[in-house]
Structures are given as C-alpha cells and as structure tokens.
Amino acid sequence: MKFNPIAMTAAALALALAGAGAAQAQTEVQWWHAMGGQLGDKVNEIAGKFNASQKEFKVVPVFKGTYTETMTQAIAAFRAHQQPDIVQVFEVGTATMMAAKGAVYPVWKLMADTGEKFNPKAFIGPVYGYYSTTDGKLLSMPFNSSTPVFYWNKDAFQKAGLDPNKPPKTWPEVGEAAKKLVGSGMNCGFTVQWQTWVQLENFSAWHNLPIASEENGFAGLGAKLEFNGPLQVKHIQQIADWEKDKLFVYGGREGKPDSKFASGECGMYLASSGSAGGFAKAKINFGISMLPYWPEVKGAPQNSIIGGATLWVLAGKPKENYKGVAKFFTFLSSPEIQADWHQSTGYVPITTAAYELTKKQGFYEKFPGRDVAVLQLTNKPPTKNSKGLRLGNYVQIRDIEDQELEAIWAHKKTAKEGLDDIVKRGDVLLRQFQQDNK
Amino acid sequence: MHKRVIFQDKLLPYLLLAPQIAVTLIFFIWPAWAMIQQSVLREDAFGLTSNFVWFENFQRIFSDPGYLQSFEVTLIFSVSVALLGLSSALVLAVMADRVIRGATTYKTLLIWPYAVAPAVAGALWSFLFDPTVGEVSYVLHLLGVNWNFVLNGSQAMLLVVFAASWNQFSYNFIFFLAGLQSIPKSLIEAAAIDGAGPGRRFWTIIFPLLSPTGFFLLAVNVVYAFFGTFGVIDTVTRGGPAMATNILVYKVYSDSFRALDLGGSAAQSVVLMAIVIGLTVVQFRYVERRVHY
Numbered sequence: 001m002k003f004n005p006i007a008m009t010a011a012a013l014a015l016a017l018a019g020a021g022a023a024q025a026q027t028e029v030q031w032w033h034a035m036g037g038q039l040g041d042k043v044n045e046i047a048g049k050f051n052a053s054q055k056e057f058k059v060v061p062v063f064k065g066t067y068t069e070t071m072t073q074a075i076a077a078f079r080a081h082q083q084p085d086i087v088q089v090f091e092v093g094t095a096t097m098m099a100a101k102g103a104v105y106p107v108w109k110l111m112a113d114t115g116e117k118f119n120p121k122a123f124i125g126p127v128y129g130y131y132s133t134t135d136g137k138l139l140s141m142p143f144n145s146s147t148p149v150f151y152w153n154k155d156a157f158q159k160a161g162l163d164p165n166k167p168p169k170t171w172p173e174v175g176e177a178a179k180k181l182v183g184s185g186m187n188c189g190f191t192v193q194w195q196t197w198v199q200l201e202n203f204s205a206w207h208n209l210p211i212a213s214e215e216n217g218f219a220g221l222g223a224k225l226e227f228n229g230p231l232q233v234k235h236i237q238q239i240a241d242w243e244k245d246k247l248f249v250y251g252g253r254e255g256k257p258d259s260k261f262a263s264g265e266c267g268m269y270l271a272s273s274g275s276a277g278g279f280a281k282a283k284i285n286f287g288i289s290m291l292p293y294w295p296e297v298k299g300a301p302q303n304s305i306i307g308g309a310t311l312w313v314l315a316g317k318p319k320e321n322y323k324g325v326a327k328f329f330t331f332l333s334s335p336e337i338q339a340d341w342h343q344s345t346g347y348v349p350i351t352t353a354a355y356e357l358t359k360k361q362g363f364y365e366k367f368p369g370r371d372v373a374v375l376q377l378t379n380k381p382p383t384k385n386s387k388g389l390r391l392g393n394y395v396q397i398r399d400i401e402d403q404e405l406e407a408i409w410a411h412k413k414t415a416k417e418g419l420d421d422i423v424k425r426g427d428v429l430l431r432q433f434q435q436d437n438k
Numbered sequence: 439m440h441k442r443v444i445f446q447d448k449l450l451p452y453l454l455l456a457p458q459i460a461v462t463l464i465f466f467i468w469p470a471w472a473m474i475q476q477s478v479l480r481e482d483a484f485g486l487t488s489n490f491v492w493f494e495n496f497q498r499i500f501s502d503p504g505y506l507q508s509f510e511v512t513l514i515f516s517v518s519v520a521l522l523g524l525s526s527a528l529v530l531a532v533m534a535d536r537v538i539r540g541a542t543t544y545k546t547l548l549i550w551p552y553a554v555a556p557a558v559a560g561a562l563w564s565f566l567f568d569p570t571v572g573e574v575s576y577v578l579h580l581l582g583v584n585w586n587f588v589l590n591g592s593q594a595m596l597l598v599v600f601a602a603s604w605n606q607f608s609y610n611f612i613f614f615l616a617g618l619q620s621i622p623k624s625l626i627e628a629a630a631i632d633g634a635g636p637g638r639r640f641w642t643i644i645f646p647l648l649s650p651t652g653f654f655l656l657a658v659n660v661v662y663a664f665f666g667t668f669g670v671i672d673t674v675t676r677g678g679p680a681m682a683t684n685i686l687v688y689k690v691y692s693d694s695f696r697a698l699d700l701g702g703s704a705a706q707s708v709v710l711m712a713i714v715i716g717l718t719v720v721q722f723r724y725v726e727r728r729v730h731y
Contacts, residue, residue, distance in 0.1 A: 068696045075698070079485045096698060100484040251570070252588035253678060259570045396697040399677075403504075406680035410589055425504070432498070436480050436487075 026058040029324045030084035033061055034070040034309065035144070042344060050331045057324030067093070067309060068395070074314070078103055083314040085321050086328075088143060090309045091130065092394040095217065097312050098139060099392065099437040105313040105322065107329065108137040116326040122333070122351045126303060126377045130388035131310050134218050140310035141329050142350040144341075146274040147304045147373045148198045150292060152177075154285045156267035160184035167289040171238065174268065174292050178247035181267040188249035189242070190268035191257045196401040197307050198270050198291075199236065200227050205386035206291055207231060208302040212430075217390040221434040225397075225426045228419035231297065237415035240408050250409045253402050261286075272307065273373035274346040288369030290376050302386045303379040308347060348373045392433025397426040470711065476704035483698040495705035504681060505689065505706070512685045515599060516663035523603035523659055524652070527610030532640070534611075535618045545615065552608035556666060560673030563601035587675070591682030594675050598683050601674060602667040610655050617651035618644065657721050664714055686710050 035043045040063050047059040064070040067090040074087040089097055097104055111118040120128060120138060127145050132138045154164035160180040168174045178189025192198050204211045210226045217223035242248040249266060251257025261269035262282040270291065279286055293300040311332075313325055331337065338354030341347060343363050349355045355374050358364065364371045380386075391397065401422050408418040477495055481488045499505045534544050551559070566574045569586045578585040587593040621644060629639050668687050671677060677684035677692065690710060694703035 072695050072698070075483050096483055100482060100486060102486050103484040250586070250589045253676070256588065259568070263570060265570055393697065393699070396693070396699065399692065399697075400504075402678065403680045406589060406678060410591070410680065412680070428502075436482055 027056065027320045027324050029057055029059045029086065029321055029328060031059055031061045031086040031088075031311075032064045032070055032074055032084045033088040034064060034067045034090075035088070036063060036065075039144075039345060042341065046332065046337060046341070049337070050328055053331065054327070057327060059324070059328050071096075078314060078316075081316070083316065085317050085325050086311050086313055088309045089140070089312050091307050091388075092398060094131065094140070094310075095390050095392040095394060095433070098390070099221075099433075103315055104139070105315045106137065106139045107141050107313065108132075108139070110313055110322055110326055111329070114323050114326040116330055118330075122353060124348065124350060124352060124355070124374065124377060126306055126382050126387060127348065127350050129382055130306055134215070140312045141332065143309060143311050143332070144274075144345070144347045145306040145308040145310075145350060146272045146347050147306050147377055148194070148202050148270055148291060149273045149369075149372050149376065150289045151261060151269040151271060151275075151279065151286050152289070153261070153264060153267045154287055156181055156184075156186060156264065160186070160267070165287070167287060168268075168292060169290075170295045171235070171292045172295070175238070175242060175247060177268065178242065179245075182246050186265070186267055187246060188260060188266040189247040190270070191249050191251040191260050191266045193251075193257050193269065193271035193275065194254055194307070195405055196398045199239070199405070200232070200401060201389060202291065202304050203235060204232065205305045205388075206293055206302055207297045207300045208383055208385050210385045211389045212391055215384040216388065217392075218384070218387070221392065221430075221437060223391060223430060225391075225423040225430070228416070228423045231294065233415045233419055235294065235415075236405070236408060236419060240411065240415055243409050243411075250406070273348065273370075274308070276346045276370065277344075288372045290372055290379075301376075301379060303382055304376045305386060305388050306348070306377065343370075346370070348377060391430060392437065393429040396429050397422075400425045400429075473704050473707050473711075476700055477708045478701075479704075480701045483700070491701070495701045496709075499702055499705050499709070504684070507681055508684050508686050508689050511595075511681070511683060512664070515595065515602075515667075515683070515685050516660060518595075518599045519602045519606070519663040519667065520656065520659040522599060523606045523610055524655060526603070527607050527655075528614050528648075528652075531611050531614035531618055532644070534615060548611050549608045551604055552606075552612075554605060556602070556605055556669030557673050558669075559605040560598075560601055560670040563597060563604075563670075564674040567597055587679075589679055591679055594679055594682050598667070598670055598674050602663065602670045605670065606659060606662050606666070610659070613651050613655055614648065617648045621647050653721070653725060656725065657718060660717055660721070661714065664710070686713075 031047065033040075033043055040061075043061050047061045051058050062084070064073050067088075070087065071089050071093050074083060074089075077083045108118070110116075118138075120132075120136065123138075123142065126147075127142045128138065130145075131140050131142060150167060152167045157164040157177070160177075160183065162177055162180055168177045174190065181189050201211055204227050209229055209231060210216060212223040212225050212227075214220045214223040239248050243250065249260065251260045251266075255275075257266075257269070258271070258275065258278065260266045261271070262279060262284060264284065273288075276288060290301065291304060311329070313322070333351055335351065335353040335357045338349045338351055339357040339361070342349040342354060342358055343361075349358060355371075359371070382388075404413070404418040404422045404425075407413045408415055413421070478490060478492060479488050480491050480494070530548060534541065534548065537544055554562070564572075566572050567585070567587060569575050569588060575585050584590075585593065587597050625643055625647075626639055629643055634642065664685075665687050667685070668691065671683055671685060671688045672691075675683045677688050686706065687710065690703050690706045693699045693706065697703075
C-alpha cells in the first residue's frame with residue numbers, strides 16, 4: 001500500500017473538525033483552580049457529576065498550581081483576553097478582585113441576570129459575609145472555606161499527667177498545659193500554623209476586636225490597621241515569653257509547622273480545620289476543640305473567621321457561558337455536594353443545609369471534633385469586627401506581619417514594637433492601594 | 439601577497455547576524471523596554487487603569503526600609519556565595535589536578551552537583567537541615583546546637599549561602615581544572631628545580647596564570663548570586679525569617695508575582711539591572727587590569 005500524505009492529512013483534518021463540532025454543541029465553562037492532589041480529584045469528581053447531570057453545559061476544571069500562581073495566571077489571561085469563566089481566588093486576594101470592577105462579574109448579579117434561584121440566607125453567616133458587600137450582596141461563590149481550630153495530642157497529654165479528654169479552654173490554661181508537656185520531656189508545648197491568620201486576624205475576631213478601621217476594610221478603602229491594641233500586644237508578648245522556655249516553638253510560615261505536630265514534637269497546635277484529614281493519616285491520637293481565648297475579655301469568645309478560597313466569575317465571556325456558570329453554582333451549593341465536600345476534605349460546609357445533612361448522616365459521631373469549625377463560625381452572630389477583613393495589598397501586608405512576628409519570636413523586638421511596625425508598614429501599602437484604585 | 443576574504447554582498451553579513459539580533463531583541467531589548475515603561479506607571483493588577491506617575495515608584499521603593507535592608511542582604515549573600523564557591527572550587531581543583539589514581543572518578547563526582555537544578559538543590563538542603571525532620575539537624579541537636587533556621591536569620595543565611603555555592607561549585611571547578619591543565623608543566627618543574635615549595639609554586643606561578651579563568655568566573659558568579667540563586671531562596675527560606683534572606687531578585691519576584699505590584703517591582707528590576715551593568719563595567723575596567731593573559 002502506498003501512503004498518500006495529502007489524503008491522510010485531509011482525513012485527519014476532517015476527523016478533528018468533526019470532533020470539534022461535537023464538542024461545540026455543548027457550551028464549555030472553563031474553571032481554573034488551585035486544588036492539587038486529593039482535593040483536585042474531588043474537584044474533578046464534582047465537575048464530572050455536574051456534567052453528567054445535564055447535557056447543555058460542560059464544566060472543565062483546570063489545575064493551575066498554587067493560589068498565587070492561579071490568580072496571577074488568570075490575571076495575565078484576562079489581559080490577553082483569554083480568561084477562564086471561573087477562577088478560584090484565595091481570601092486575601094478578595095480586595096484585589098473586588099477593586100477590578102470591569103474584570104469581574106459579581107455572583108449576585110450573575111444569578112439575577114440569568115434568572116437562577118438564589119437564597120443568601122441558606123449560607124453560613126461568616127462564610128457569606130466575608131465575600132459580600134456591606135449591603136449583603138454576594139460577590140464571589142464560597143467554595144473551600146476553613147477556620148483555625150485547636151488540636152491536641154491525647155497521648156502526649158496522658159504522658160504529661162494531663163486529662164487527655166480535657167483540652168485547655170483559655171490561654172492561661174494553654175500555658176499551664178504547655179508547661180506540663182515540656183516538663184514531661186517534650187521539646188515543644190505548642191506551635192501555630194498560618195500565624196498571621198490565626199494569631200492576628202482570628203485572634204482579634206475571636207475577642208471581638210477590630211483588625212482594621214472602616215469595619216475591617218469592608219466599609220471603604222481608607223481603612224487603617226488596628227491590631228496593635230492592648231490585648232493583642234499582651235497576647236503576642238505572652239507567646240514570645242513562652243518561646244524562651246519552649247512552651248511555644250516557632251515552626252515557620254504558613255503550613256510549615258505541620259510536621260511538628262504530626263511527628264509528635266509539639267503537643268498542641270492551632271491550625272486550619274482543613275488539616276484534620278492529614279493528621280488522621282499521620283496516626284496521631286488527637287482531639288479537636290475550639291480556639292483558646294483570654295477569660296478576662298467580656299463576651300469572648302465571639303466567632304472565628306474563615307480562610308480558604310472562593311470562585312470568581314470573570315467578565316467578557318459570551319452570555320451562554322454565564323448561564324452554565326449560574327447552573328453550576330446552584331449545583332455546587334446543593335446540600336449533597338457540599339456535605340460530601342465537607343466530609344471528605346475537612347473544609348466547612350458553606351450552607352446550613354449541608355451541615356444539617358452531615359449531622360443527620362451521623363458523620364460527627366463517627367469523627368468527633370469535625371463540627372468544631374462550624375460551631376466556632378456560628379458561635380455568635382458576626383459583628384463588624386468578626387465578619388472578616390477586606391484589605392488591599394494584603395498578600396504583601398501578610399508578608400510584613402510574618403516578618404515582624406519572626407522578629408518578635410527571635411526577641412529582636414518587643415510585641416509592642418513589632419505590632420506597631422506592622423501597622424506602620426502595612427498602612428503605607430493600604431494608602432498605596434487606595435490611591436491605585438481611586 | 440596578503441589576500442583578504444571579502445564578501446561582496448553588503449546584505450549578507452546582516453543576514454548572518456539576523457538570528458542573533460532577533461534573539462537579543464526579543465529576549466532582552468523588548469522585555470527590558472517593557473520593564474522600563476512599567477516602572478513609571480501605576481496600574482491595577484488587571485490593567486484596567488494605568489497612570490503615568492514619573493518616578494513615584496522609585497521614590498516609593500527607596501523609602502521602604504525593607505528594600506534598603508534587601509540591599510544589605512544581597513551584598514552579604516553575593517559576596518559570600520562568590521567567595522565560598524570560588525575558593526572551595528579552586529582548592530579542590532588544585533587537589534584533583536594532583537591526584538594520580540582514580541582521578542576521573544573524583545572529577546566526575548565533583549561535577550555532579552551542577553546537574554542539580556537550583557530549586558532541587560534548595561529542596562535537598564532544606565530537607566537535610568529541616569529543624570524538625572532533617573538528618574543533619576538531628577546531628578546538630580545532638581551536638582547541642584540550637585538549630586532552627588526558620589527563626590534564626592543568621593542560620594538561614596548560612597544555609598542558603600552553602601546551598602547556593604554548592605550548586606555553583608562544580609561549574610567553577612571545571613573551569614579551574616581546565617585552567618590548571620593548560621599551565622605548562624615545564625614552568626612548574628623549573629620552579630621546583632629552583633627550590634620553590636608547593637605553596638610558593640602556587641602563589642607565584644599557578645595563581646597568576648589562572649587569573650583569566652578566575653576573573654571570568656568572578657563575573658559569572660556575581661551574576662549567578664544576583665539572579666541564579668532565586669530557586670534556592672524560594673525553596674529554602676522564601677526570603678525569611680524576618681527578611682534575613684530577602685535578596686533583591688526574590689523581592690522583585692514576590693512583589694510582582696505574589697503581591698501583583700507591577701509598577702513597584704518593575705522599578706526594582708530597573709535598579710537591579712543598573713546594579714549588574716555597573717558591577718560588570720567595574721569588573722572589566724578595574725579588576726581586569728590585574729589579570730595576566
């Protein structure tokens with residue numbers, strides 16, 4: 001047989017065109033996300049379920065790397081007019097996304113324009129509040145939200161002569177427990193994951209103290225940082241003092257300290273509720289309870305705030321796509337999908353219905369402590385200090401917070417000096433953001 | 439009679455140069471120009487609004503104490519990386535040059551680190567020295583060293599300097615070895631007969647004859663320390679703790695790709711480019727004078 005290259009190319013081309021034609025019958029919705037590994041499989045599963053549930057639209061999830069990489073790529077794509085329909089953006093990118101008025105399509109508007117049913121009351125308060133305008137309109141779709149909780153190693157507690165089923169409730173009790181743990185031969189009492197999120201943002205919300213003026217930035221771009229108040233200074237100084245005796249050990253930024261708790265080096269850990277799955281795999285005998293608080297503060301504890309990411313809809317796509325996005329969002333927030341997502345990942349369910357469903361399925365009896373995150377978020381109705389924060393240039397500000405906290409833990413600065421410097425340096429960036437987004 | 443080869447066609451030389459010019463234009467001139475443009479603009483991340491602000495971005499970065507500290511950190515880091523990388527490579531090259539049995543094995547093993555990408559090198563070192571699970575840290579703790587580079591800035595600096603110079607070491611080693619092998623044996627033998635010891639032979643003959651190689655490597659190592667070490671910093675310390683290892687190029691990266699401050703990071707890039715151009719000029723004008731070819 002003789003090959004005829006021209007005929008073969010033509011045949012291949014015809015096949016390719018036919019394939020493209022078949023795909024175009026469905027409207028494709030591009031979804032860029034930052035969920036790697038197991039979480040990524042779950043994302044594909046959700047998209048697969050949605051695609052199987054109807055014929056009109058096809059959601060295509062694309063893994064783009066870390067949160068920052070995903071956001072940077074989406075922005076670069078927008079500049080080149082190649083943007084996806086949906087992009088997952090982490091919570092500190094919220095102010096940047098919000099300020100880009102021509103680039104995003106707010107969710108409340110999308111739902112109204114496409115005539116999709118949407119009930120804001122179905123969502124869990126602090127989850128909804130973090131991503132909505134001051135008058136309660138939702139900007140981006142909550143997807144994976146978590147909140148910091150308190151973990152303790154039951155075996156280590158036993159060994160130190162502490163009651164393994166009675167975690168410390170307040171900060172003085174944490175100090176006492178840490179002393180006993182170190183006294184029993186451990187090298188570390190407790191450590192903290194994502195310290196800026198836990199020790200500054202959540203600490204302030206948990207004690208109903210402002211993180212920044214202008215309702216933590218929700219009310220306007222003129223916000224100034226305010227977490228150098230007396231209680232925060234006292235708290236951070238106390239932790240720094242504990243550092244000297246190894247009651248507290250600094251384990252690095254973001255998720256770096258995980259190994260210290262998973263290896264049994266530290267007996268207590270303040271970390272995201274989303275970390276529970278990982279510790280269960282590490283075969284640590286641990287319990288989960290609420291974050292500690294200072295007992296002298298009236299009304300404490302308030303409620304904790306969330307972290308994680310939401311799905312933003314980008315502007316400039318055909319109308320047909322947005323119909324698909326709206327349908328997909330409705331599917332995504334349905335109790336069944338949310339309950340499954342919550343149970344398999346450790347992220348909090350975004351709707352009350354999903355929480356109730358999980359409870360009914362007996363999940364919390366089987367895995368005690370997995371409901372702590374929701375209970376903490378709904379502990380009290382959020383105040384203007386505890387519904388979250390919306391500050392521009394916040395990725396950079398968090399870097400500054402990490403730097404100054406490190407200087408405090410290394411005893412190069414006192415808590416007061418360090419926190420004042422965060423406020424001073426952070427405010428410069430806030431003013432810059434205000435000026436750039438006038 | 440002296441005969442010169444001349445191309446009659448006036449176009450041909452340009453045509454032959456064209457690929458190189460195209461590469462330079464596309465990969466150097468164009469991005470550099472875009473960077474200079476960006477450095478005088480303030481833009482939001484999505485590029486929806488853009489304001490011309492003259493030199494405000496430069497004013498801003500120079501009034502940031504973090505940026506000034508970054509200069510200091512970069513200076514310490516670059517000098518240490520270049521010195522450590524060059525001196526250890528020179529010592530080992532001299533040794534490897536004298537080895538008689540198994541020389542190839544030594545040389546091959548010493549060249550290996552160069553095959554490791556900086557990011558991978560960084561990951562390796564940070565695993566070995568991880569305060570919680572690192573094997574070297576375990577030994578250090580046994581020896582009573584309070585090793586915790588995530589909190590101790592000097593330890594972090596020490597670690598990235600070692601990781602970065604280890605990665606560049608092989609490159610220096612190959613060049614030094616080649617340089618040593620091109621030194622005529624007769625010169626060294628003559629000196630030996632005249633009664634010069636190994637130390638004297640090294641400083642009066644070998645070292646001066648190696649200086650062209652050394653000079654070339656100095657220039658390459660400085661550029662490496664400024665730019666090529668990004669991967670090491672990113673995987674080991676990410677500029678921390680408390681900015682102790684926040685070198686200029688890492689700050690450019692984190693301000694643009696993590697913080698999306700395009701104007702500010704473009705201004706930093708312009709400054710960085712000026713520094714490296716300046717350093718290269720200085721090296722060629724002053725250091726090269728002392729080099730014997």
